Amino acid sequence: MASKPAAEIIQSIGGAGNVVGLTHCATRLRFQLKDASGIDQSAVEAIPAVLGAVPQTGDRYQVVIGGAVETVYNEIMALPEMKRISSGGSSEGDSVADMKAAGKAKGPRGKFAALDTFFEVLSDSFRPILGALLGASLFITFMALMATLGVIPAWNAPGVTLDPSWQFVNLMWQGVFVFLPLMVAYNASKRMGADPWVGFGIMAVVMLPGFTALGKTDGAESVFGGHASVVQIFGLPLTVFDYSSQVFPPLLMAGVLAALTVLLKKIIPSSVQLIFVPFISMLIMIPLTAFLIGPIGVYGGAGLGNFLKSINDFSPFIFAVVIPLAYPFMVPLGLHWPLNAIMLLNIQSLGFDFIQGPMGAWNFACFGATAGVLFLAIREKDRLMKQTATGALAAGLLGGISEPSLYGIHLRFKRIYPRMLIGCLVGGVIIGLGGGVKTSAFVFTSLLTIPAFDNIPLYTIAIAAAFFTAMILVILSGYQTPEQKAEVAAQVAADEAETSKKSAHVASVAAPVAAGTAGAGVATATSAGTATAVATLLATIGSPVAGIVVPLAEVPDPVFSKGIVGPGVGIDPTEDTVYAPAAGKVLVAQPTGHAFGLLLDSGVELLIHVGIDTVNLAGKGFDVKVAAGDRVEAGTPLVVFDRTIIEDAGYSLVTPVLVTNARKFGPVEQAASGHVQVGSPLLTVAAK
Template sequence: MASKPAADIIESIGGAENIVGLTHCATRLRFQLKDASGVDQKAVEAIPVVLGAVPQTGDRYQVVIGGAVETVYNDIMALPALKKMGSGDTIADIKAAERAKGPRGRFAALDTFFEILSDSFRPILGALLGASLFITFMALMATLGVIPAWNAPGVTLDPSWQFVNLMWQGVFVFLPLMVAYNASKRLGADPWVGFGIMAVVMLPGFAAIGQTTGAESVFGGHASVVQIFGLPLTVFDYSSQVFPPLLMAGVLGALTKLLKKIIPSSVQLIFVPFLSMLIMIPLTAFLIGPIGVYGGAGLGNFLKSINDFSPFIFAVVIPLAYPFMVPLGLHWPLNAIMLLNIQSLGFDFIQGPMGAWNFACFGATAGVLFLAIREKDRVMKQTATGALAAGLLGGISEPSLYGIHLRFKRIYPRMLIGCLVGGVIIGLGGGVKTSAFVFTSLLTIPAFDNIPLYSIAIAAAFFTAMILVILSGYQTPEQKAEVAAQVAADEAAESEKAATVANVAAPVAAAAVGTGTGTGTGTGTGTGTATALATVLATVGSPVAGIVVPLSEVPDPVFSKGIVGLGVGVDPTEDTVYAPGAGKVVVAQATGHAFGLLLDSGVELLIHVGIDTVNLAGKGFNVKVAAGDRVEAGTALVTFDRKVIEDAGYSLVTPVLVTNPKKFGSVDQAASGHVSVGSPLITVAAK
């Protein structure tokens, strides 16, 4: 179902701002509006998916959809204008819920810090991903012997390959400028001022200062100190650094707010950028830059010391920690350390174990996809296919994580076992390194130094998680029932099953009579007549004992006007509703107020127990079947407490409706007065 009908419905009832609340029952959307006078009734009813619309008292409004109501409801709730009314299943809601569980949910400042960190990197992930594939290509060429080790000291490549090698360097060398721009913008400073400040320490002229006479080499030869106006200036190669621009942007954001308070608005355009650069360029060069470099190096060395002490422990801990760090957004600092490791050490040791997590995540998604195909779950099949493609080809775990895994909690334990298996294999093999920052996908396998070990580890992680998910499933019984209901509804909508004489419950007659005369002269004439009486394809029995109520007298205009379907009502005298024939349960509302059946005769039947009883939210109902169940005539569907329903002020009249009447010639009431369970109630005739 496209989202356009959903948007059209919202527009025709006065827009999202006119909606106070929205729920749905088995056949209709139930709106609570601020002002029902703003509804364009004709526009609502002209929408193709709408069967009818009924204004109600108290600014309530019902839009009748029929069997597709849940799909339309979901489309409406997915509209950006309705985001605040989400059911908690959107990616934004899932992210927020997960963050609330961790330290970010308890400390606002911490949450803000990680949001700034993620917003500084998120816009450039595409560029990083593209550049990482160039690095992978160079690594593959070196592995195949086409070119020498392109990143080894002293190696000179052919000019053609030098040019190819430059294709990734533009992103990583100037990464500090990109981070400075994004972080400054996020913190309310002029992003181009932040860009310009960081650019100063990346100029060739800045690096040349460190090569002047009298400069002292420090930091293992990676930096030098020179006196500038009597103050020591530490000159680093800031290429690929991320901590200095982040710290610079933090100070710049605070300084910008201060300057805007002090400087008159009429001259802010000139003096805020000027004073910001006057203060921040020296501060960044002399203090913030070195602090960022040393601080990042300290974090990197701490993790390296753990890896040096026990590569096995490190390789196991990283993939087991990532499934919990990513939902909380705590993985961003590790991404920064990976970049720093490559810049300072020449290699990174975190990405290999991280690959075990990623591929366990993708394997769990593959397991879900397998089950979705087997169970004909169209929606999950599409979700899992997209998430798996993003993972295997792009190394991106978020579509799998937020789109599937965090919604179905049974997946996590199986995925963690995959993480453990992959991590153990990498640990036993002594760890895996890479000289490039890459997204761990199938395409970037050649970027790692021990390709066989890494390949075995990620394959083991992938297939372990996938097999465990397939064997144990990923849904709770309730979730399985919801999927079965949707699949059954899809099958019923697409079914063009022809009713046959074998399905006839109460055939009447069909006759054809022909006569003819002829002469022996070789000429003849013939006359024939045929009379066809309507053939009753099915007789639907009453699902509940009670008094028959003509459809026009059912106390709900949605039903009485035949908008949902044709049939009759029954005012029950007993408290159990039964299946009137053999078939499949397509819809079984958890509230017990409505059931959709696809009978073997091809009749699609709606049994709606009472009027507006959905508002009881299941109180007084005891549901006996679930969507997807096979039922026979006389199978109990639900029992209800008459007193609960009547005390709540709702009518017990139960519409029994054929919801696909266009497939048949006629749908007629077959009884009046009192009927018992199974007594003929509706006749369905062929066209």
């Protein structure tokens, strides 16, 4: 069944016809729109699944979801009206490339377009593997914790040999970090329009054990203190590095490969491109990467890392203060991605990183400001902000992800930033005075990764100070302007008025019961002889098809019979047409005709699944009468099916009718047994 939030999000940004492209990061949906000027941001942010919305330049628009972003993205892409996006088409005949070009032409990006593209590429090269990096880093955190507790020796110290059992645990993180260049090569190549597997294969050559062995052959000269070797290949000097965990070489390689791919496709006939574009690309790029691009990437990354290290060595105090104060401005611009790459390089080349400790001061100041907003939202009964801040705080404290807080709250309320910066300063000063902290893992600075740092007491004190400083300042001074406070107060008053109205309605319905009258549709319970209403009927759902009622437990499909999809009943049809049981909107109308999702005006989401496993008929025997988005009334035909075709194929005609959002309501009860006609009461749904 289609996701209601997915449909609401698309509708709120102007419909699928306004969407040029859609991607997502760890927490945000990233839309490229035809025209973002007319979007009502408050309407977008009022959607329950949305933590915040951020307009950007060039008709780009970001919707902050949080940890469930991938699920919402998939649900959006599954909407029938979004099919053209995934296929690269357009409802108006324009290509995606044309629409993007038009968007860029009228947007204010101007000379900054190249810079925007650079950081988009950098972001997209890392984004798909952040989960793997985080998972692997938690294994390193666990190893560090075991060493701190004395369970194992210092696992990453030179010459230390672990017990085989702990060696196996230690291997669990190495697959991600050792082969990180291959992952980055794949993502970057794909993002820049080259064959990602060709990029993967090119980078794989310099990571082969045989390539590394070239540096140990007779005549090889050791350089860089033994960290690399130079060997003559056909009279040319080849610098042999250990490319494990390197990220700059695959990024540079992907950029050159993308340009080469464009050139080759211009000069090679399309009929033989499948063979010769990959072959010639590899023929050129493998030597070019091994002899030139790889060393440049290593030298360049090492240069950036050494520059930052020299600042840290000169004054850990200055470094520890500058980093957390800079991050709040770097993250919105995407400038933090190069630093992430340097952190990974530091771990590979130095065995530790010195940036993530000060970065933790920024993260926890950010989370502290969110906690302050949450406190005020609870006190002020601001339902929407409470929802946004709760999700953002959970993502931060448990996942170390700052984007939901930053985009969902902080960038929307300008009073927050100065108070958050004071928290960053306090945390950075404490780390600087303590001489800095280091970590041997690339981690998202959350509560779970505190053991990854070498000086746990210092780091813990610093991030706690950053958190509570920002939180207390936000609570004391507030985060809203007088106008914003007035707007929230008006919304809260409206919500309370609506709640009072509903309560009055419930009381009026329940009054006959209290007076001893048998009120239809009202369940009662007695205590000490007094009748009390406990469940008020919200909706009665009629049967969508004539037939014999089948209790849910007897439906011949365990997914339905066990109530996994939702409560309801089955119907063994005696006629061949399925109708809408009540007025509402069609959320899903499968083209195969086997399933329909309806959002009734009562708020009930209903799934009608015509037969069991009938999807395998691929539409044969089904005549669909409606489409997703259609408005239907009680009695509107949804589908006509040929029972002979279904039965001859060996499939059951039992049709489950299920309430899929039952958690919003009270009990969902079967209201009929035996034979029912179309529209006869089938289910009752009580108010919660």
